Amino acid sequence: MGFQALCRSRHINPVEMLAAEGLSSTVLRIPDLMIAYDSLAHVLNHTADVADYPLFGLEMSKYQGLKTFGPLGLLASQSSTVAGSLEIIEKYFHFHASGVIMNLVPHGKEMHFCLDIMIDPSISQEQLLEMSLVLGYNVLCELSPEFASQTTIHFRHPALAEPEEYSAITRAKLCFGQERDALVFPARLLEQKPSPASDEVKNYLEAFLERESQGHEQPLQHKVSKLIYELIPTGEATLTTIAPMLGMNMRTLQRELRQQGTEFRTLLDDVRFEIARTALEQNHSITDVALNLGYSELSAFSRAFKRWSGVPPQRWRHNDHAPRMMH
DSSP: HHHHHHHTTOOOOOHHHTTTTTTHHHHOOTTOOOOHHHHHHHHHHHHHHTTTOHHHHHGGGGGOOOGGGGGHHHHHHTTSSHHHHHHHHHHHGTTTOOOOOOOOOOEEHHHHHHHHOOOOSSSSOOHHHHHHHHHHHHHHHHHHHHHHHHOOEEOOOOOOSOOOHHTTTHHHEOOOOOOOEEEEEEGGGSSOOOOOOHHHHHEEEHHHHHHHTTTSSHHHHHHHHHHHHGGGTTTTSSSHHHHHTTTOHHHHHHHHHHHOOOOOHHHHHHHHHEEEEEEHHHTHHHHHHHHHHHOHHHHHHHHHHHHSSSSSSHHHHOOOOOOOOOO
16 A cells, blocks of 8 residues: 555556566455565565665555555544554454564563564564554554554664654654563553544545445445455454444444345355355365354254255355355
8 A cells, every 4th residue: 555656656666566577467456365475575675775765664654544454444543442453453464464473561661662673584574563563553553543652663674764864754753672562651551442434544445345346336235245255354244343333333334234125144144155165166175164153063054054055065166056155
């Protein structure tokens, strides 16, 4: 997010930068499309070199915040405490990017939110780390403005530019040559209630839901299905979670779905069936499919799949033509 705009501002062709690392320009058209961190690190490093701009990764963070995480960002902002928000992001971040380990580490009256990027050690991480940690700082500031003046960002690597060049991009306090790559702040700030999601985050969620509509209003059931699809891996694809994301209470959402001839449970089953079919076609184990869809027991998933398709998942996998969804 922000890559294309920043490249243009530096008079660099973003498509060429991606192509140099074997990536399609589709990455620019679909901002929610995630790429491997190894590839992202290569792209940032190459672009910073071509632009002769060592703070390219850092400036990328100016375009990023809670909206970077899509529905997950809005979900995080609805937690009762900032600690809860960070737990949600930490727990489900791997659905956005693999190879990143985040840990909250107490240190006296301070808390260190540590970041470790598990990529090929031969790849320089400075660009990626500066982008990622300042993104984390932006998220903290959105969750509570108090973090802005009370958070310090620690980097293990030495500074890539002069202090005034950094301060022209971010207001965060930066310390280089530290033991950890981490956000450091008073532990007491974690107990605050997060600020309501900004209009920018809500607008980004709306854009996420409308992206496939090519500018046309989508039916409510389509919006609900998109959110279910995104949230199923997190275990948060519930009426309780999704209704507030759409600016409704649960009863209103249920009523409006009924008016469109459907209900939340039906949409949930439709999405589960779609995900299950795709996973089975890709030869994922049936046990893994069941767990990923939120079933604690294989037998419960098998019964549900038979209700949806007419046959158990084992038989469906061996059929040449799968039956249609059944209600």
